[in-house]
Amino acid sequence: MRLSPDQIIYWQLGFFKLNATIVFTWALMLLLAGGSILITRKLSMDLQRSRWQNLLEIIVTTIEEQIKEVGLLQPRKYLGFLGTLFLFVAAASLCTVIPGYESPTGSLSTTVALALCVFVAVPLFGVEEQGLGGYISSYLKPTFIMLPFNIISEISRTLALAVRLFGNMMSGAMIIGILLSITPFIFPIIMQVLGLLTGMVQAYIFSILATVYIAGAVSAQTPRPETDTTH
């Protein structure tokens, strides 16, 4: 019984092992990047558009709207990071319909890497928006007693991001594997559909949580405009 695609090793050179996680991660990266390059070579501004350009425009504008709804008022700035997170996780779980494919997000290494990206990006965006002092003083809110708890929450939420995605993906793959060995052949397909749904929900949740964390870091200090209700 395998817990993760890390244990499938295609090729080995000394201490470097080329496992299935690396292979499928690079395949997904090639698919996303190559597809985007192919589509954006011939962009048109008039009403005659290719279907692919329409698809990309829908994706980009939807992700922008979602980021704006969370409270980040300049979504273009964060679109690259958050959109890439969403598209990668979503593509990783959507491709599970391909036979022989193992989702790279079903390995703890991939999910920890993605969560570490969020862990590093949140302070960067926060410092960029409100300066170093402003961001660090947000840890001292509401009082300085909360400082250790704020730091602990920062670390534990990163861990939770990683383990949540990994657990969902791994459990999906494992349940299908167990069912294939004990049930007839139609029932695993139903579970696979359920797995696709969970994968999309997890992709949404991962990116929306990253957005919420960034929004919290960016707007922790900015005073809200007080609505005057005395008139």
Add this chain to the structure above:
Amino acid sequence: MDSMTIIAIVSIFTAGITTGFGCLGPALGEGRAVSTALSSLAQQPDAAPTITRTLFVGLAMVESTAIYCFVVSMILIFANPFWNHFIAQAAGK
């Protein structure tokens, strides 16, 4: 009973108990969350996007506790370090 049998019994038993209790709490919590979200949707249909997004984020938080229990039980059964240690010892004899 040698130590391997004891470890096997305890691991399997604990894995079952872990998954059972780990599903109980999150299931109750998620049920309450969804029912509250449904009543607020019925009261305020205009706020549907906000309610839905917050519901999903909250469900993910609750869900992660169940996932932790599942991961622990999977580790107990399939990747148990003590189990592997004693198997290696038995092979060494």
